[in-house]
Amino acid sequence: MSRSRTFEWQDPRVSADAVGQQSGLDFLRSVLSGRLPGPPIAATLGFTLEQVEFGSAVFALEPGEEHYNPIGSVHGGVYATLLDSAAGCAVQSVLPAGMGYTSLDLNLKFLRPITVDTGKVRAVGSVLNQGRRTALAQAELFDSDDRLLAHATSSCMLFPVPAAQ
Structure with missing residues (x-):
């Protein structure tokens, strides 16, 4: 039986042009409040930024069949994607205006399968260490019973963002 899913997103250049114009935390709060559009990947996969504070970010997803691999999970x-988003945005939340980041690596451990029966999952990212050029973050993926489903660490490169013209 065929299934379909429709989704919409806004122009990603709007948010991209705002990066570095304010602190990373203020930028993410603008995304959370809807003042800036979220990334198209969030619409594509159906996940949302639920919470952001200095040094941490939380994303949530209600898993559906559209997220399945060929073996049914x-x-x-x-x-x-969820863990990279949580770890990366945790790093972004500690950056001052004029700074950006990009992920250098993502090391991931899968601990439990996720299916539609799992219910809502949360990726919780936190900064472990921040230097002048790199930052180290971790992210943990939990189910609604706070069981750990996966764990990741990510190194991020920090760099100055050119001022808007």
């Missing part, structure tokens, strides 16, 4: 790439 959520694809590892979905886990990785």
